Amino acid sequence: MKTMPQSPDLGFFQDRLPADSATARAMLYDGHVFHLEATASTRRLAAEMWAIVEAQLGESGPAREAQFRLDQPGFYSRIGHLRKRFYGTEPYHRAVFDLLQACGFQREAHRCDPMRLRVITDGGFRDPKAAPVYYPHRDTWYANPQAQITWSLALHDMGPEDSFEFYPEYFDRPVRNDSECFDYDDWVQDDWDRKIGWQNAERDRSSTYPQLRQEIEPQRVEAVKAKAGDLIIFAGAHLHRTRPHSVGRTRFSVDFRTVHREDHERGRGAPNVDNRSRGSTFADHMGPDEIGNWGRGRL
Amino acid sequence: MSGLASKESPGFVSQDPPAATGSPPAGHFLARYGAIARRLADRPALVLCGKVLLSHGELFDAARDLGFRLRREGATPEDVVALDMGRCPNFVIAMLGCWFAEAAFLPLDPNWPEQRRQTVLQDARPRLLLRTEGAPGELSSLAIRRASDPEPRNNTRHTPQVARAFSDDGLAYLIYTSGTTGRPKGVEVCHRGIVPMLEAQIEAFRMSAESRLLWLLSPAFDASVSDIGCSLLSGAALHIEPRARLTPGPGLPTWLATHGITHVDLPPALLPFLPTSRLPATLRTVVIGGEICAEEVIRAWSSRLRLVNVYGPTEATVCTGLTVCDASWNRALIGLPFPHNHYRVSREGGEPCSPGEMGELWIAGPQLARGYRNAPNLTERRFITHDGTRWYRTGDLVRELEGGNFEFLGRRDRQLKLRGRLIAPEEIESQLSKHPNVSRAAVIRSGQDADAVLIAFVVCKDGCDGDELTRFAEERLPHWMVPATFIQRESLPETASGKTDLTRLADMVHADRVEPAPRLDRNDEEKPDRCPAKLEATIDELWHHVLGKSGFAGSDDFFEMGGDSLAALRLSFAARSRGLALPASAIWTHPTMASQVAYLASASQRETSDHDYCEVTDLERDVRQILSTLPPPEPRFTGPNPAQNTRVLLTGATGFFGLPLLRRLLTHSSRHITVLVRGSDRDAARERICGLLGTDVAPAAARMQSRLTVIYGDLTRPKLGLSPMDWRTLGERIDTICHLGASLSGTAHYHALRETNVVGTAHAMELCRIGRPKHFFFGGSLIAVSGCRPSPETIDERTPLPKAGRIRGGYAASKWASERLVRLLDHPGRTTVVRLGLLTADPDTGVLTRSDNLAMFLKALHRLGCVPDPLPGLWTDVTPIGTAVRxxxxxxxxxxxxDCVHIVNRRPVSLADLAHAMRYQGVHLDSVSRNRFTQRLEDMAGRARDQHETQGFDLCLDLCQPDTRHPSAYRLFGSTGVRFSEAATCGALGHPGPLCPKVDRAYLANFLDSLGILRGNRLGTSTRHHETDAQRQRTREERHA
Incomplete structure (x- = not known):
């Protein structure tokens, strides 16, 4: 396990991106995780998106408590609508590349998987059908490139209890898993909606999700604590998981993934220590020249 | 390049040469090329043997410097400078240098006989002569000589124009073609038409600065002006390679792939000998022209790449129009004229023909030549003014089709094309008639396409010797005009008007030939004499036997003398029957008689059969060298690989084994199959695969559309010729690789197969280093072990590759090297070497092929109708391909x-069993002495109808070889003295074995029947077999379903 330098303020998390994006990517591929405090633009973006969530779920009370007011189908129907909007419409595609550029990453050099809305309900972990949401995993087990970087944007303040956590010592240590069961071409063959993520228990119950197939005893667990507009940036190869919680409110956040095209072509990226998934999501990533057209007719 | 080329950027416009009398007009070649050379100064212009010799900037400067030198030596506008050199980089410099000096160049073919050369020089009267001294690659070795008898300064040429400096009307070159008067005629071509012609060609050929054009033609052939000019004016690289390295067989595609050649101008006669399946993906455009090519060949090629048929007489600057061939090709189209040219189809009296009516093609436009040198009458007859327009009467009979295209129908006169050369038979007849003993001669062409030859009928006063006539002709005519056969007649048939009846002569050719090629006498027990003098006589005799003429000189090139790939096989065969080891691969690399003598003489220093062996230690070194060129592996985990084998990449899917395997994987499993196929694009590749799968399977494949992915690439290219992104995506998608892609050749040398079989394996295996760990199944061959000397008596799956000794045959060596490479190249997944035995056609499953060794051998025996007595104790493996696929x-x-499994029939079949089975089924096979068998074999081999028959007869030669330890390179009898095991395969499949059927009398009867041997003493036709294939396959599949 590499020794990862820590930020004096944030511990495991680095709070400053190197000015040179190549260095930043190299650090990410090396396992560093960046937690960037909200800027005016990220705060504004988070606020805009949160307003849309509230418009959908907050008509008769706080949006974060809508899960208790709405029946499950109604709740997930609205969530589905939100997810499609953030994932499939032009303003949010554009926002991804603007954010990249603002962080010093050349937009033309990247392709991205757009914004996914994460909705972690209170007590959701108790539903066995929703178990995959909480599996410790690496994003790469889902046929994502080793060069993939995940950007998570907090839409509201979230504490360590309802966020997600990293297991740094397993970044470059293999764990037993069944990622070989995941074949991307099969995954999206019949339903591109699946790209958006887990939809609901009934629909995806028969699908196979890569799982950790061993007990792990991490010496170190690094949970995210973020304010609205904060950005968490990490390699998709990090072993991490969504924290199950019972804090009485739903947690909402968005994340998107980016891949530096040349790094991917040249096989640069985080080390692959245990990923056996097949296929590649890369071909379905969006380039900046595809904004407005991407996913049309499929989503 | 010192002395000629400078590194300064070209500056035609900015740095006027001090002695220049002006700048070329905008349409002049030098003006156009000056702009290119300035813009692409550092881009490669001339590439010799893969090395960049000159950039465009350097070439331009070198040519300009030479132009100064030529002026200093006295060259003035309109002077002719003879270029006494073959195809080499200096020719390009010299050609441009002449133009800088405002002179015209005259190419002299070094292979011309002295008499023709003198005739041309006397007619052309060049002022200077440029000659290459030293090696062809040394650019500083151009020597300028004064021609021995320069034309007086104030000459009185027939051409009225007085060219001004760098005029469009200035003479650009003088090229001599065959003349009906008995003398070659010099065509004077001006600059005016050159650039428009080249620009039209560049556009049609889709050439750019990224293109790489291989120049294959003789510089004395005006199409070379097109090859050179297109390359330079498009800023592309012109690749030049010694002829010996360009093997028109399977080796040429490999060479083209290695050098990334994108464009090549090929003689149409060569096309049938190049396997379209192996054309590299880099090859974009092939240009043909000059003669008619078989329609099916055109269709096959045009489905793979852009095939352009060019048309044009020398008298109209190389090419006046062209057509892009396509899969619907069914007639000899010559295309539309370039926009600046005009065609007119005229009746005898000059009236225009109606569309669809046959007439003579007239051409007008800026490309028309000035005329014929020193032949004003001929010029007047052929270049006419009609309705105020100057036309060239081509003598070609054409008709205009709907849509404006033109179809070539023949010649008005007797001129004919042979291997791309326009020949006037009258010139040959005129020369032959000068022989004191010949009173009359008539020359016709016999045969089609690549097999066409010239046949001369002669009426002699006191009887003639064919050899004497050949020698006489060779002293006066270029080699392509020397008749292959002389037929002596007391008189020649005449038409009612008293002219020679050429039609009846053609009929007589089919009836008999007076002088058949001499029989080769041979004593089996006699060791060949390997002293150079004897060898030279023997090679001369062998060439005579194969080419039908004699009296060759040491510098004669077998292929220039009319040899082709089939002839090379025959020569190899004939040599082997004389106890001389001259494999076809050696003929390609040693094309001249002298080099073949040297080759055989050096072979005598070793053991008789040493020539065809590779040292294992050399192969080991080569494998390690290939491995060292691979990029380092990406960091990957090496954990367990619970392989699914569900997404399979299959290479070699169009091959003998790959195609039925693909068929079975599609019909008997739910796997996703990705096949790597060569093709000009993805659609063409897919079309090709679906076509090969057959109409009965294609619907099944269509049903499983989502499970068959066709990508086009090339094993010999890094990353399989895929883009970096496609390469990575492929690596991440698949979990299994079945690598069967390989070139199969019984004659090719290791180096001809190395790129595909060994380097290609490395490229395919590199994919295992991308994405998840993969299972790499490698289609190896038992020959990699059994072909080694010494060979183990028992070969099982644990038998390692021999680490020392020698291995016979290029194919066996390539399989040794590729298996070795597979075992050395590490990757995170698992590797299984599948060593295949001798795969044979499978009548049970209907998988048949004409190129199966056993089938070729049995067909050859059937044609021979005899076997030697006693029969040698040879054994062959019979592994039916259907069983192997299962x-x-x-x-x-x-x-x-x-790690290793064998797919082989552990119960081999003896030659005696095969002969017995044939006789039992009623095939007539006499038992004859070995000498008689050998004679019969030689007779039949000389009449082989195609390459498969030749190979079949070559396999039969094993029956005459006293030394059965060294059977033929095709290795039909590789099981002799060896026992193969399939224990590991049985273990893996949980089957006690044997896995292959017993090859008994019933099996062989079925096999012979499937070849058509048992039906009416007739050889089966491929058409019938294809039908049977499909029917049987369908039945089989239905049964399995």
Whole structure:
């Protein structure tokens, strides 16, 4: 396990991106995780998106408590609508590349998987059908490139209890898993909606999700604590998981993934220590020249 | 390049040469090329043997410097400078240098006989002569000589124009073609038409600065002006390679791939000998022209790449129009004229023909030549003014089709094309008639396409010797005009008007030939004499036997003398029957008689059969060298690989084994199959695969559309010729690789197969280093072990590759090297080497092929109608391909954990069993002495109808060889003295074995029947077999379903 330098303020998390994006990517591929405090633009973006969530779920009370007011189908129907909007419409595609550029990453050099809305309900972990949401995993087990970087944007303040956590010592240590069961071409063959993520228990119950197939005893667990507009940036190869919680409110956040095209072509990226998934999501990533057209007719 | 080329950027416009009398007009070649050379100064212009010799900037400067030198030596506008050199970089510099000096160049073919050369020089009267001294690659070795008898300064040429400096009307070159008067005629071509012609060609050929054009033609052939000019004016690289390295067989595609050649101008006669399946993906455009090519060949090629048929007489600057061939090609189209040219189809009296009516093609436009040198009458007859327009009467009979295209129908006169050369038979007849003993001669062409030859009928006063006539002709005519056969007649048939009746002569050719090629006498027990003098006589005799003429000189090139790939096989065969080891691969690399003598003489220093062996230690070194060129592996985990074998990449899917395997994987499993196919694009590749799968399977494949992915690439290119992104995506998608792609050749040398079989394996295996760990199934061959000397008596799956000794045959060596490479190249997944035995056609499953060794051998025996007595104790493996495919699929199904498995019939069949089975089924086979068998074999081999028959007869030669330890390179009898095991395969499949059927009398009867041997003493035709294939396959599949 590499020794990862820590930020004096944030511990495991680095709070400053190197000015040179190549260095930043190299650090990410090396396992560093960046937690960037909200800027005016990220705060504004988070606020805009949160307003849309509230418009959908907050008509008769706080949006974060809508899960208790709405029946499950109604709740997930609205969530589905939100997810499609953030994932499939032009303003949010554009926002991804603007954010990249603002962080010093050349937009033309990247392709991205757009914004996914994460909705972690209170007590959701108790539903066995929703178990995959909480599996410790690496994003790469889902046929994502080793060069993939995940950007998570907090839409509201979230504490360590309802966020997600990293297991740094397993970044470059293999764990037993069944990622070989995941074949991307099969995954999206019949339903591109699946790209958006887990939809609901009934629909995806028969699908196979890569799982950790061993007990792990991490010496170190690094949970995210973020304010609205904060950005968490990490390699998709990090072993991490969504924290199950019972804090009485739903947690909402968005994340998107980016891949530096040349790094991917040249096989640069985080080390692959245990990923056996097949296929590649890369071909379905969006380039900046595809904004407005991407996913049309499929989503 | 010192002395000629400078590194300064070209500056035609900015740095006027001090002695220049002006700048070329905008349409002049030098003006156009000056702009290119300035813009692309550092881009490669001339590439010799893969090395960049000159950039465009350097070439331009070198040519300009030479122009100064030529002026200093006295060259003035309109002077002719003879270029006494073959195809080499200096020719390009010299050609441009002449133009800088405002002179015209005259190419002299070094292979011309002295008499023709003198005739041309006397007619052309060049002022200077440029000659290459030293090696062809040394650019500083151009020597300028004064021609021995320069034309007086104030000459009185027939041409009225007085060219001004760098005029469009200035003479650009003088090229001599065959003349009906008995003398070659010099065509004077001006600059005016050159650039428009080249620009039209560049556009049609889709050439750019990224293109790489291989120049194959003789510089004395005006199409070379097109090759050179297109390359330079498009800023492309012109690749030049010694002829010996360009093997028109399977080796040429490999060479083209290695050098990334994108464009090549090929003689149409060559096309049938190049396997379209192996054309590299880099090759974009092939240009043909000059003669009619078989329609099916055109269709096959045009489905793979852009095939352009060019048309044009020398008298109209190389090419006046062209057509892009396509899969619907069914007639000899010559295309539309370039926009600046005009065609007119005229009746005898000059009236225009109606569309569809046959007439003579007239051409007008800026490309018309000035005329014929020193032949004003001929110029007047052929270049006419009609309705105020100057026309050239081509003598070609054409008709205009709907849509404006033109179809070539023949010649008005007797001129004919042979291997791209326009020949006037009258010139040959005129020369032959000068022989004191010949009173009359008539020359016709016999045969089609690549097999066409010239036949001379002669009426002699006191009887003639064919050899004497050949020698006489060779002293006066270029080699392509020397008749292959002389037929002596007391008189020649005449038409009612008293002219020679050429039609009846052609009929007589089919009836008999007076002088058949001499029989080769041979004593089996006699060791060949290997002293150079004897060898030279023997080679001369062998060439005579194969080419039908004699009296060759040491510098004669077998292929220039009319040899082709089939002739090379025959020569190899004939040599072997004389106890001389001259494999076809050696003929390509040693094309001249002297080099073949040297080759055989050096072979005598070693053991008789040493020539065809590779040292294992050399192969080991080569494998390690290939491995060292691979990029380092990406960091990957090496954990367990619970392979699914569900997404399979199959290479070699169009091959003998690959195609039925693909068929079975599609019909008997739910796997996703990606096949790597060569093709000009993805659609063409897919079309090709679906076409090969057959109409009965294609619907099934269509049903499983989502499971068949066709990508086009090239094993010989890094990353399989895929883009970096496609390469990575492929690596991440698949979990299994079945690598069967390989070139199969019984004659090719290791180096001809290395790129595909060894380097290609490395490229395919590199994919295992991308994405998840993969299972790499490698289609090896038992010949990699059994072909070694010494060879183990028993070969099982644990038998390692021999680490020392020698291995016979290029194919066996390439399989040794590729298996070795597979075992050395590490990757995170698992590797299984599948050593295949001798795969044979499978009548049970209907998988048949004409190129199966056993089938070729049995057909050859059937044609011979005899076997030697006593029969040698030879044994062959018979592994039916259907069985092999089933075993391979089951190995995939069961996720074979073995490192090595064999797919081979452990019960071989003896030659005696084969002969017995044939006789039992009523095939007539006499038992004859070995000498008689050998004679019969030689007779029949000389009449082989295609390459398969030749190979079949070559396999039969094993029956005459006293030394059965060294059977033929095709290795039909590789099981002799060896026992193969399939224990590991049986273990992996949980089957006690044997896995292959017993080859008994009933099996052989079925096999012979499937070849058509048992039906009416007639050889089966491929058409019938294809039908049987499809029917049987369908039945089989239905049964399995």
């Amino acid at each position: 075993i391979a699929t089951e190995l995939l199904d069961r996720d074979c954990l073995e």
